[in-house]
Amino acid sequence: xxxxxxxKKDWAETLKAVRASYRVFVPVREGDFHNFRPLExxxxxxxxxxxxxxxxxxxxxxQSERMFECLTDPESPEKGVLKESAKDYTLQAIVGVRPxxxxxxxxxxxxxxxxxxxxxxWVRRFESTILIGLGCNxxxxxxxxxxxxxxxxxxxxxxxxxxxxxxxxxxxxxxxRGGEFISKLQGGxxxxxxxxxxxxxxxxxxxxxxxxxxxxxxxxxxxxxxxxNAPFWEEAAFSCINCGTCTFxxxxxxxxxxxxxxxxxxxxxxxxxxxxxxxLFTLEGSGHNPREKKFQRVRQRFMHKLKYYPDKFKNGxxxxxxxxxxxxxxxxxxxxxxxxxxNECEEK
Amino acid sequence: xxxxYLPYPVRxxxxxxxxxxxxxxxxxxxxxxxxxxxxxxxxxxxxxELSIAGKGEIPIGIxxxxxxxxxxxxxxxxxxxxxxxxxxxxxxDTMGIRGPLGNWYPWEEMEGKNVVIIGGGFAxxxxxxxxxxxxxxxxxxxxxDITVVYGARTPGMLLYKDELAxxxxxxxxxxxxxxxxxxxxxxKYNIGFVPAVTEKKITSAxxxxxxxxxxxxxxxxxxxxxxxxxxxxxRIILSLEMRMKCGIGKCGRCNIGEKYVCKDGPVFSLAxxxxxxxxx
Numbered sequence: 201x202x203x204x205x206x207x208k209k210d211w212a213e214t215l216k217a218v219r220a221s222y223r224v225f226v227p228v229r230e231g232d233f234h235n236f237r238p239l240e241x242x243x244x245x246x247x248x249x250x251x252x253x254x255x256x257x258x259x260x261x262x263q264s265e266r267m268f269e270c271l272t273d274p275e276s277p278e279k280g281v282l283k284e285s286a287k288d289y290t291l292q293a294i295v296g297v298r299p300x301x302x303x304x305x306x307x308x309x310x311x312x313x314x315x316x317x318x319x320x321x322w323v324r325r326f327e328s329t330i331l332i333g334l335g336c337n338x339x340x341x342x343x344x345x346x347x348x349x350x351x352x353x354x355x356x357x358x359x360x361x362x363x364x365x366x367x368x369x370x371x372x373x374x375x376x377r378g379g380e381f382i383s384k385l386q387g388g389x390x391x392x393x394x395x396x397x398x399x400x401x402x403x404x405x406x407x408x409x410x411x412x413x414x415x416x417x418x419x420x421x422x423x424x425x426x427x428x429n430a431p432f433w434e435e436a437a438f439s440c441i442n443c444g445t446c447t448f449x450x451x452x453x454x455x456x457x458x459x460x461x462x463x464x465x466x467x468x469x470x471x472x473x474x475x476x477x478x479x480l481f482t483l484e485g486s487g488h489n490p491r492e493k494k495f496q497r498v499r500q501r502f503m504h505k506l507k508y509y510p511d512k513f514k515n516g517x518x519x520x521x522x523x524x525x526x527x528x529x530x531x532x533x534x535x536x537x538x539x540x541x542x543n544e545c546e547e548k
Numbered sequence: 549x550x551x552x553y554l555p556y557p558v559r560x561x562x563x564x565x566x567x568x569x570x571x572x573x574x575x576x577x578x579x580x581x582x583x584x585x586x587x588x589x590x591x592x593x594x595x596x597e598l599s600i601a602g603k604g605e606i607p608i609g610i611x612x613x614x615x616x617x618x619x620x621x622x623x624x625x626x627x628x629x630x631x632x633x634x635x636x637x638x639x640x641d642t643m644g645i646r647g648p649l650g651n652w653y654p655w656e657e658m659e660g661k662n663v664v665i666i667g668g669g670f671a672x673x674x675x676x677x678x679x680x681x682x683x684x685x686x687x688x689x690x691x692x693d694i695t696v697v698y699g700a701r702t703p704g705m706l707l708y709k710d711e712l713a714x715x716x717x718x719x720x721x722x723x724x725x726x727x728x729x730x731x732x733x734x735x736k737y738n739i740g741f742v743p744a745v746t747e748k749k750i751t752s753a754x755x756x757x758x759x760x761x762x763x764x765x766x767x768x769x770x771x772x773x774x775x776x777x778x779x780x781x782x783r784i785i786l787s788l789e790m791r792m793k794c795g796i797g798k799c800g801r802c803n804i805g806e807k808y809v810c811k812d813g814p815v816f817s818l819a820x821x822x823x824x825x826x827x828x
Contacts, residue, residue: 428825455800485627
């Protein structure tokens with residue numbers, strides 16, 4: 201596979217040149233944080249970050265997306281008949297995606313792309329996206345990717361893995377599409393043995409730096425009703441203010457709402473990210489609400505990620521260990537702690 | 549593959565006001581593209597999303613039977629934005645339906661068995677579909693005795709009154725219609741709540757399967773009656789409701805544990821539900 205080294209000095213220009221073939225997204229500093237933004241002429245990419253504040257999920261799965269549209273012209277025989285909205289599936293590259301966020305796409309894929317039903321928009325946009333990962337030389341104390349099937353230099357879900365070697369990046373192609381991306385980058389030199397050794401050492405050192413874990417080894421054997429009825433939920437949820445920051449930032453949360461918007465004669469059917477932290481999420485027309493209480497909604501979030509999803513897909517938890525929900529929760533609810541409670545819960 | 553979120557365009561062919569409070573209407577839809585009727589091939593117990601551009605979608609059980617050709621029927625209670633608007637639409641108006649969605653009553657398992665149907669209020673819609681389906685000459689020999697307990701608050705709140713009267717006259721289906729109360733001196737059927745009438749009229753669980761569809765309070769009090777009669781949880785079949793959006797197990801809101809009511813349901817046996825968190 202392609203393995204090349206690029207100097208950091210020209211890195212931004214190197215990426216800009218590849219825009220002829222890809223729509224490129226890069227991390228950009230915005231105030232105290234980083235977020236992924238489309239690479240424009242005036243964009244200043246900044247790869248000096250732990251992770252972006254928002255996950256890159258919106259690049260594949262927009263926060264709001266037009267599904268269908270129509271005109272409500274009373275004269276038209278097609279009045280009220282929805283037609284699929286035009287979509288843009290330009291080949292896109294997310295440069296600098298962390299391995300945890302790349303893994304998150306695979307976790308979400310099991311929901312949107314399975315033999316029963318396939319979500320045409322998510323699937324097609326994911327297929328038009330290549331993931332140019334950036335290994336984590338210095339993981340945060342809130343990172344726990346290595347206990348949920350990933351790692352700071354995990355290659356499994358990437359097309360290219362970049363190693364930050366101080367004054368240069370080593371770019372290792374992991375898939376055919378990744379190799380193609382590297383070959384389209386101008387300049388650069390083939391990686392020699394020294395670089396490769398340096399890169400592997402970096403990865404090994406980073407792995408050791410992750411000490412925080414999400415305990416989940418005993419969850420599989422526990423009955424779903426025992427976990428559901430466990431005594432700790434009200435206490436675990438006590439401080440929650442149902443703000444939805446966790447679900448909004450989570451790269452593996454996929455729930456959505458569908459709403460119709462009307463502007464003059466134009467009707468748009470739009471899907472928007474939704475959150476199970478809101479009581480409206482499950483409020484029924486009759487007034488009945490299966491998850492009326494806050495603790496029920498908090499329980500739903502953790503049960504979904506750590507029990508329902510693993511039981512359903514038999515492929516690990518619905519969490520990639522990015523730690524955003526831990527870092528940004530305004531009341532310090534910590535998924536690692538709740539997972540611990542669940543994992544140690546006594547069956548009655 | 550067809551986009552699973554895209555509704556089939558339909559025209560409202562007929563609207564029937566079902567109940568005295570005028571809050572329940574039956575809508576008969578005809579597909580605008582005749583080939584879509586084949587695409588919308590359903591089994592009794594399934595539901596669909598009724599779609600009104602500019603208002604939204606609403607999941608409703610299919611009230612017609614696949615043995616009735618050329619149209620599909622839904623009986624809709626007026627509650628929110630979509631159903632409220634639907635109640636003001638007229639025959640000839642166009643809208644959409646998306647489906648069929650979800651699973652169905654366990655027809656294969658019901659073959660050769662006595663079928664007990666217990667319904668309350670406006671949840672009788674997919675039960676109507678089932679009765680029409682079973683009474684079709686092609687299907688009737690597949691089932692043994694068919695017994696129906698159906699209750700509403702008052703005689704005027706019963707759905708499908710003409711059909712109920714016609715079924716009363718048949719000898720291949722046993723009807724037990726009941727109302728909570730009535731001031732009508734001519735009322736010739738039962739008075740009493742569904743669980744009490746069930747207890748009185750259903751005498752045996754032998755080789756029988758029960759389908760129960762109704763408001764939560766009716767289900768709560770009917771369940772022990774059936775269990776006392778000897779129905780095991782595997783042969784008590786329930787159809788659930790939940791707030792839904794996508795209808796295909798993607799949007800995440802109608803889960804009970806790892807199951808989605810829209811995709812893995814809405815039909816569950818009591819035995820299945822006992823394995824799941826009681827969150828519905």
